[in-house]
Amino acid sequence: MRISFLHTIDANQAIFEQAANDLGLSAEHLHHEVRADLRVAVQLAGGITSELRQAITRCLLDLSAEADAVVVTCATLGPAVDGLPHFPIPIVRADAALASAAAKAGGSVVVLCAAESAIESTRRLFETFTAAANQGPVTVVHVPRVWALFSGGDFDACLAETARAAERAYDIGATVVAFAHPWMAPAVSLIRAGHVALDSPRAALRAVMQ
Known part of the structure; x- marks a missing residue:
């Protein structure tokens, strides 16, 4: 299975490759594209404008040319996937795959969100999936110290x-x-034995495999 990824953060390439390896997918069949410029443009515009939607769609079309599926790993670009014209292959939002997995798990869902700017969009996305599955509630917990450590480059402490x-x-x-x-x-x-957290790389790849 050939999978292309649209990232906006360089570090996510290795994280998705590790997730793919854990799930038995070969790294040689993975292709990564990093477009931080698209994320910055969306943030500066305050949302996905018509022009930016077209730019993201062109990027996805290019990535789909030699792939069986494309994964959009950035939540900022995720909404551009909704309402896309018909694509010959699946286009998977990593954040939506995660929300779907959490809803299917059932019970009380807590989402840890480091970036303050993503809190409301994350809550809306998860509530959409839990409501459809008649599950809930959803609580989005802001963890600013995690973001500070990540931004400062202290990844282990993060x-x-x-x-x-x-x-x-x-x-x-x-x-x-x-x-x-x-x-x-x-x-x-790193979580103590007996507890497991859901992450979007594995959720997205499982959605692609299914």
Whole structure:
């Protein structure tokens, strides 16, 4: 299976490759495109304009030329996937795949979100899926220290803090904990035994495989 990825953060390439390896997918069949410029443009415009939607669609068309599926790993670009014209291959939103997996798991969902700007869009997305599955509630927990550590380049401390935040969520009654950002995924292995968090790289790749 040939899979192309549209990223906006360089670090996510290795994280999705590790997730693919864990699921038995060969790295030689993965193609990565990093377009930080698209994320910046959306942020500066305050949303996805018609012009930006066209630019993202052109990028996805290029990526789909030699792939069996394309994964959009950035939540900022994710909404551009909704309402796309017919594509010959699946275009998967990583954040939507994660929300779907959390809804299917059922119970009380806690989503850890590091970027303040993504809190409301993350809540709306997860609530859409949990409502459709007649599940809930959904609580989005802002973890600003995780974002500060990530932005400062202290990735080990960032992941340790992410794992601690997940454990706190389970301690107060969460049924499912989900990581809103792909770069949080390595923290899954740091959570104490007995608890598992959902991450978007594995959720997206499982959706592609299905």
